[in-house]
Amino acid sequence: MSSSPAVAGRKFRLVALATVSLLWCAIGRCLWLMRHPVASGFERPAAWSTVGLVVALGALLSGLVWLVLRQMDRVGRVAEARVALQSLIADHASEAMMLTDRAQRILSVNAAFETITGYPAREVIGNTPTRLSAGHHGLAGHRTVWDHVAEHGYWEGELWDRRKDGTLYPRQMRISAICENGTEVSHYVAVFNDISESKAQAQRLEYLARHDPLTNLPNRLALDAQLAKVIDGSVPGIDRLALLVIDLDNFKTINDSLGHAAGDRLLGELSRRLAVQMGPAQRLFRLGGDEFVVFVEQLDGEEALIELSSRLIRITGEPLEIDGHVLHVTPSIGISLYPEDGRDAQALIRNADTAMYYAKANGRANYKFFTEPMNAAATKRLHLESELWRALAENQLVLHYQPQIDLLAGKVVGVEALVRWRHPQRGLIGPAEFIPVAEECGLILPLGHWVLLTACRQVKAWLDQGIDMGEMAVNISAHQFRQPEFVQSVRRILAETGLPASRLELEITESTIMHGVDEAIVTLGELRGMGIRLAIDDFGTGYSSLAYLRRFPLDRLKIDRSFLADVDTDRDAASLLTSIVLLGRSLGLQLVAEGVERFAQAEFLRTLECERVQGYHFYQPVSAEEVVGFGGFGLFAAAAA
Incomplete structure (x- = not known):
């Protein structure tokens, strides 16, 4: 095992020191002998002492020279090794x-x-x-x-x-x-x-962070940055900008019916259509979902925005074929202007979004410019949404029940459950005010589940008390019906409440079952197989065809109240209502007319032998305690009351 350089160096120094010491001793001995030739007991010639001294001095000098040369060689080799190592390290560095x-x-x-x-x-x-x-x-x-x-x-x-x-x-x-x-x-x-x-990687990450991966359009982050940049360089009163928020109407229905892959292809095609319409000072963004934004960096006037909006509505509305389905999509567009409607990016986006909701609420497939009163309405809607979540958590929602009358027998044969909101300050609020908000904010699913569960519990309670109110009709929202677990949730509610399935009737609108016909037929078939009765609500207001209508396992058609409005004064209205009744009868379905408010309407329906009616002419929706008293009354007694 070799010793380390440090140990070897120490040994070398000890040997060198010992050698030098011996040489000095020899020199000293020679000098002493030269001065004391007989001190040792025998004489030596002085010449030999001189020779010994010279030899000793030569050996000493040679040793010293050898030591110096050895040390210089060692230092040189260490320096060369260090330089070589440094060069090696440098050459291996990245x-x-x-x-x-x-x-x-x-x-x-x-x-x-x-x-x-x-x-x-x-x-x-x-x-x-x-x-x-x-x-x-x-x-x-x-x-x-x-x-x-x-x-x-x-x-x-x-x-x-x-x-x-x-x-x-x-x-x-x-x-x-x-x-x-x-x-x-x-x-x-x-x-x-x-x-x-x-x-390059940083640029790729930056691109991905600022672009939508589905459409490759700039996203919300890019929009915020662009708006901030342009607004910072704009002068209010001189420079004018505009923001258009575009939301597709009923896109969720297409997504739920045909699947997300089809929805993605639809968005991709629409983004290409919209991008083609952009001018030099116009940029298209996708905020997410089915929402797009057009930023107009140089606004010449409102007329240009009207022309652009109309063109975008027309282009978007052209038919699209996705997976063998011809789809028609319409947009609702909200417009905000700089500086009139906001002087920062967030205000412009918020106000354009508010205007878009107004366009959607006013018929869809149109555009609306933002106006200040919209802010108050939007604030009210947001407040209503917040209160609605609290209402469900604090049991402020109640069910009222409106009897359905057998028009020929003159007696109550069923009730329809109608939700009401008992607001702590505003009193009783009807569903027309809060159901649309519940659908938009995602509350409709828990609300719909609560309505169905509460109605089933009430019918079971009546039956346990020996009270027969007939069938309980419950409205089912499109969001509920399209949930994959909807049938299972209904089955669980019936099992939990112990209610016979034959006592439950589910009312579903035409538009709900016509989006995704095949899936709707399967769902309806499973519900019908459980013994639940099924009815088409608001019949005549949708777009169902007879070919499809015959395929659905239905029990009843509910005639929308709009068809009854003028039957006693308008011959065309009377003919249309007669056709609807005959259509339902030819399909083997019972008819229920809702919204009967006058005696003349009831009499006309009686001549058509319409089986069931409901409306304010007979009974208003009332609480569970009040509706029980109507069960045994005859038709004319109830009407008189």
């Missing part, structure tokens, strides 16, 4: 390294320099780095760098350079000044990396 003298002439470079720049060492040594640069930053840029080095002793930053093949690349560099004597700069060392890939 960063490019370049050493220059004080005149900035290149003295040496490492292997990474050759790899990154494409220049071999022999071609760059003796040149200055500026001769190899891209010229991208100009002389002023280089002067700034070296001024900083002169002042601070270093510079660090990003520069562009040109490889030997002519390609430009960015590099992250640090230049340091080296002072050998501690005062004057003797050399400069530069260390740099090629950051092309990292910059």
